[in-house]
Amino acid sequence: METKEVILELRTKNGLSQDDLARKIYVTRQAVSRWETGETVPNTETLKLLSELFDVSVNTLLGSPRTLICQCCGMPLEDSLISREPDGAFNEEYCKWCYNNGKFAYRSLEALVDFLAEHMSNDNFPPEQARAYFEAQLPKLNYWKQMKK
Numbered sequence: 001m002e003t004k005e006v007i008l009e010l011r012t013k014n015g016l017s018q019d020d021l022a023r024k025i026y027v028t029r030q031a032v033s034r035w036e037t038g039e040t041v042p043n044t045e046t047l048k049l050l051s052e053l054f055d056v057s058v059n060t061l062l063g064s065p066r067t068l069i070c071q072c073c074g075m076p077l078e079d080s081l082i083s084r085e086p087d088g089a090f091n092e093e094y095c096k097w098c099y100n101n102g103k104f105a106y107r108s109l110e111a112l113v114d115f116l117a118e119h120m121s122n123d124n125f126p127p128e129q130a131r132a133y134f135e136a137q138l139p140k141l142n143y144w145k146q147m148k149k
Contacts, residue, residue: 002063004038010054010061011036025049048089057082057090071142072098072106073116074134093142109144 001009011021011032018032025046034040042050047058054061057079059068068077071093075081083091083099091099098105106112117131125133138144 002038003041003061004036006061006063007032007042007050008036010050010056014054024053051090052088055079057092059092068092069141070095070098072104072138072144073112074137074141098143104143107147109138109147112138 011018016024018029018036022029022032026049027042027046031040031042035042042061047061050056050061051058057068059066060079068082069075070077070081073095075095075097077092077095079090081095083094083096084101085091086102093099094104106115113131113134116134117127120134121127121130139148
């Protein structure tokens with residue numbers, strides 16, 4: 001789905017006219033119209049306002065152009081799993097279990113590997129295999145790269 005379709009769908013789903021939406025995010029009705037026809041795309045600050053208003057990520061507003069994964073545990077992210085900052089804004093880098101209300105749940109790679117090996121293993125993915133996989137993959141994520149510095 002393209003940005004123009006996402007904005008139109010969210011606006012109509014929320015029962016807003018173009019004028020109503022424009023007033024809520026401090027733009028003109030013509031700007032909203034241009035977004036919905038695909039003539040233009042909202043700027044970064046306006047995308048943040050739309051994200052807050054509609055309670056969706058900027059990634060969703062842009063038509064989900066990139067697949068988001070938690071930069072701590074590697075979980076694929078969708079809007080319901082994305083973490084939030086203390087002010088309620090989405091933090092598209094982490095899942096809600098690894099980063100919540102401005103705090104990280106894991107400071108130790110070993111603790112996260114232990115947790116994931118226990119909870120993600122099954123008959124087709126035994127604990128030893130899960131542990132080896134997470135030990136190899138997690139250090140490649142931004143959070144763990146930054147922790148090394």
